[in-house]
Amino acid sequence: MVKEQENPQKNIVxxxxxxxxxxxxxxxxxLSRYRIETILFEKGISGGQVNLSEVIxxxxxxxxxxxxxxLMQRFEQQAIKFGLKIINSTVLTVSPEKYENKTNFKISxxxxxxxxxxxxxxSGGEPxxxxxxxxxxxxxxxxSYCGTCDGAxxxxxxxxxxxGGDTALEEALFLTKFASKITIIHRRDELRGSKILQERxxxxxxxxxxxSTIVLAINGETQVxxxxxxxxxxxxxxxxxxxxxxxxxxxxxAYPSFGEMQKQLINENGYIITDGNMKTAIEGIFACxxxxxxxxxxxxxxxxxxxxxxxxxxxxxK
Ligand code: NAP
Numbered sequence: 527m528v529k530e531q532e533n534p535q536k537n538i539v540x541x542x543x544x545x546x547x548x549x550x551x552x553x554x555x556x557l558s559r560y561r562i563e564t565i566l567f568e569k570g571i572s573g574g575q576v577n578l579s580e581v582i583x584x585x586x587x588x589x590x591x592x593x594x595x596x597l598m599q600r601f602e603q604q605a606i607k608f609g610l611k612i613i614n615s616t617v618l619t620v621s622p623e624k625y626e627n628k629t630n631f632k633i634s635x636x637x638x639x640x641x642x643x644x645x646x647x648x649s650g651g652e653p654x655x656x657x658x659x660x661x662x663x664x665x666x667x668x669x670s671y672c673g674t675c676d677g678a679x680x681x682x683x684x685x686x687x688x689x690g691g692d693t694a695l696e697e698a699l700f701l702t703k704f705a706s707k708i709t710i711i712h713r714r715d716e717l718r719g720s721k722i723l724q725e726r727x728x729x730x731x732x733x734x735x736x737x738s739t740i741v742l743a744i745n746g747e748t749q750v751x752x753x754x755x756x757x758x759x760x761x762x763x764x765x766x767x768x769x770x771x772x773x774x775x776x777x778x779x780a781y782p783s784f785g786e787m788q789k790q791l792i793n794e795n796g797y798i799i800t801d802g803n804m805k806t807a808i809e810g811i812f813a814c815x816x817x818x819x820x821x822x823x824x825x826x827x828x829x830x831x832x833x834x835x836x837x838x839x840x841x842x843x844k
Contacts, residue, residue, distance in 0.1 A: 540563045545566075546573065547573060547598075548825045554836075557610070567616070573601070574815075576595075618636065620787075629810060631645045631810060646812045648813070650780060651778050654776050654777060659744070660743050660744030661773075664746055664749070667750065668771065682705070690716075695724065702732045708733045713758065742756050750770055752766055753765070781817055791811065795819070800813050804838060
């Protein structure tokens, strides 16, 4: 419809959304219902990080909880029902492009060039790495960043989890279905995750803790065999035998290259700055969800931000 070769700048789609997690899909749902022509680009399966969660217990309306990928499938179906077009491709760059005295955006993707009048960046983030020896080499061979994806490989095995946030605690509880013993390795002596999850991990017989401890190296030739750990209080270093290590040390924002616009859009921590209406410093570019600089990263907040971005895109295009 808007590929460069076929139609240089003539058919400009109203809005392009980058990212198909809760924020992007909600923005897509709202824009489709406003009858604003919208294409959403998602590089993988719609749902983003939520797909990595076994059960979502804090999304209102599901008192029994709902499986993460199931919830995201419903988001996608609902948006498509109202006309959202989803293309599975990676957005590489977003740049401004003047056409008939108006600034539009040129969106280059792995599958061609597209143009739009507005862009919503809802591209979320990706898991942080520890950056220790062995991590990269043993990824997929005992090093994992997703319990839901890889848990079944660790039936009756002893595993370690790194991190003390909500993700680490939720995943630890999920992995108790498979592993025989789980040790949560945390760099401080206090968890960051919510109190209800803390109560559950503390009460679970399979879950133990290694406090004030960091991972120095992951050992093994073809499979993880052990970890080299350091107690940051005593300075003691020891070898911890285990067959798997799951790393949940937070996320970093992920987005396409914005070229010259980058310095106007991004804060010192790499997140996109917006106002309360999800507008960035550049007219026509909006951001919502985990990629935004903000305090709370939840599905419900992502949805609210997606709806807000759509509302102000509609106002702008009008
Ligand atoms: P997070 O809250 O940022 O927690 C990351 C954890 O990893 C922290 O405990 C941190 O330690 C530790 N850490 C960071 N870098 C490390 C390093 N280099 N070495 C060792 N440990 C390191 O990340 P998250 O748990 O992925 O959660 C991200 C956001 O999603 C949060 O806002 C969270 O509330 C939300 N979330 C919510 C739910 C839910 O409500 N159901 C589920 C998942 C995630 P310190 O504590 O010392 O900083």
